[in-house]
Amino acid sequence: xxxxxxxxxxxxxxxxxxxxxxxxxxxxxxxxxxxxxxxxxxxxxxxxxxxxxxxxxxxxxxxxxxxxxxxxxxxxxxxxxxxxxxxxxxxxxxxxxxxxxxxxxxxxxxxxxxxxxxxxxxxxxxxxxxxxxxxxxxxxxxxxxxxxxxxxxxxxxxxxxxxxxxxxxxxxxxxxxxxxxxxxxxxxxxxxxxxxxxxxxxxxxxxxxxxxxxxxxxxxxxxxxxxxxxxxxxxxxxxxxxxxxxxxxxxxxxxxxxxxxxxxxxxxxxxxxxxxxxxxxxxxxxxxxxxxxxxxxxxxxxxxxxxxxxx
Numbered sequence: 682x683x684x685x686x687x688x689x690x691x692x693x694x695x696x697x698x699x700x701x702x703x704x705x706x707x708x709x710x711x712x713x714x715x716x717x718x719x720x721x722x723x724x725x726x727x728x729x730x731x732x733x734x735x736x737x738x739x740x741x742x743x744x745x746x747x748x749x750x751x752x753x754x755x756x757x758x759x760x761x762x763x764x765x766x767x768x769x770x771x772x773x774x775x776x777x778x779x780x781x782x783x784x785x786x787x788x789x790x791x792x793x794x795x796x797x798x799x800x801x802x803x804x805x806x807x808x809x810x811x812x813x814x815x816x817x818x819x820x821x822x823x824x825x826x827x828x829x830x831x832x833x834x835x836x837x838x839x840x841x842x843x844x845x846x847x848x849x850x851x852x853x854x855x856x857x858x859x860x861x862x863x864x865x866x867x868x869x870x871x872x873x874x875x876x877x878x879x880x881x882x883x884x885x886x887x888x889x890x891x892x893x894x895x896x897x898x899x900x901x902x903x904x905x906x907x908x909x910x911x912x913x914x915x916x917x918x919x920x921x922x923x924x925x926x927x928x929x930x931x932x933x934x935x936x937x938x939x940x941x942x943x944x945x946x947x948x949x950x951x952x953x954x955x956x957x958x959x960x961x962x963x964x965x966x967x968x969x970x971x972x973x974x975x976x977x978x979x980x981x982x983x984x985x986x987x988x989x990x991x992x
Contacts, residue, residue, distance in 0.1 A: 683713045684784070686776055687757030687827070688765065690718045690736070691748040695767035696725040701875065701893065703734040705770045708871050711777035717756050719748040727767075746836035746844045753827070754835050763824045770798075770891040773870050778863035778888045779824045789829040789856030790822035790849075794889040800880035803897035806959035808880075812949070813941050816860035818926045821845030822852060823890070829855045842909025843916040846930055850920060863888045902963075903970045910970075937964055 690702060706716055718736040720728050721743070728738050741751040753762040761783055765771070779791055794815050797808040814820050822845075833851040836844045852858055867873055867883040876883050876891055883891075913931065920927055929935035941950060941960075950957045 683711065684760035684780060685758060686711065686714050686780055687753065687759030687762045688714055688716050688776070689749060689752035689757065689762060690716065690731075690765055690767050691721070691745050691752070692718055692723060692727050692731075692767045693721040694723045694725050695727045696723075696730055698767040698893065699727055699730040699734065701872070702765070702767050702769060702771075703731070703736065705772075705872055707735075708773050709771065709776050710774045710866075711780060714776060715758060717752045719752040719756075721745075721748055744838065744841050746838045746840060750835040750838065753825070754831055757827060759827060761824060762827045762830055765823065765890065766892075768893045770872060770876065770893055772865040772867060772883065772886070772888050772891070774863070774865045775861075775888045775890070778865070779861060782859060782861060782863070783824065783826065787857060788859040789826050790852045790858045791824040792816050792820045792858060792860045793823050794861065794887070795892055796881060796886060796889050797892045797894065798876065798879035798881060799894070799896050800878075801896050803899065803959065803963075804894075805880065806956050806963060807897055809949075809953060809956040810960045810963065813946055817940055818846070818849070818929045819936070819940055820849075820860075822849055822858050824861075825852070837919075839915060840912040842912045843930075844912070846926070847916060847919070850924075850926060861888055865889070899966070903966060906967045907970045933968075937961070937968075 688706060692699070703716070706714065716736040718728070718731040718738045719741050720731075720738060721741065731738050737756070739751065739756055741748050749764045753764060761780060763776070763779070775793070779793070782788065782791060792815060795811055797804060797811050799805065799808070829852060832855060833848065835848070837847045838844075840847060849858060865883075865886070865888040867886075870883065873883055879893065881891065917927060917931070929939065941947065
């Protein structure tokens with residue numbers, strides 16, 4: 682018998698995305714799935730739509746870490762637990778391939794390739810950038826052995842942003858995190874056209890999560906990154922400024938250069954010079970935002986007390 686997989690979706694006012702994510706779950710080749718939606722006070726029809734489409738719906742706040750822990754630890758029944766956002770689309774064999782890889786017993790968690798949808802230039806830049814992060818310390822696991830996730834005590838609920846990096850570090854103490862690399866059959870996929878009109882031919886990719894964000898908005902992107910940066914000090918304090926992963930995640934050398942050059946990835950930069958320029962511009966703007974988080978332009982450097990990390 683195939684093991685149960687508990688899929689946890691965290692939401693707040695996501696009625697426009699609920700039908701699509703649920704369609705992608707319904708289209709999975711793997712049938713032994715329970716879908717758990719943990720909502721944080723939606724004022725639209727998010728919960729009603731989710732219930733109609735077969736999800737178990739619960740209420741929890743105040744942040745996504747608490748929502749994920751509630752669904753993945755307290756409400757799930759599966760041998761494996763996975764979390765996604767409501768604006769994500771799963772390729773049809775994704776959960777099947779994750780379960781097969783985990784059943785081998787080699788891994789405690791998996792990184793899953795994530796592909797940003799969107800046909801405009803900056804969305805293509807973000808999609809290009811995201812491909813460099815798969816399986817690196819910039820990535821974050823999404824599919825877990827539940828017993829190991831519970832042993833790690835789930836996400837750190839004091840963080841909003843680096844909690845994905847934090848759970849990876851805790852899981853690595855319990856075993857190995859793998860990167861899913863599996864073929865997927867999207868030729869007759871019910872959501873193929875949905876993905877195609879958003880700039881992607883899914884037949885060129887394997888199993889992946891498609892991130893159906895709105896077309897790229899620089900201000901919103903920088904605001905989000907600035908908000909995440911508010912938890913960096915706590916993350917650094919928890920693991921120490923000399924931690925190898927932290928030096929890569931928050932250091933200029935790896936974030937601006939190393940992650941794009943390692944393992945032959947530098948060849949992609951020369952193959953797509955325009956996207957490369959756009960990507961480096963975004964990295965630069967994010968760096969500036971981290972240095973100037975306070976309104977009014979006051980410098981508020983989350984790394985000020987940890988300058989060694991940037992060297």
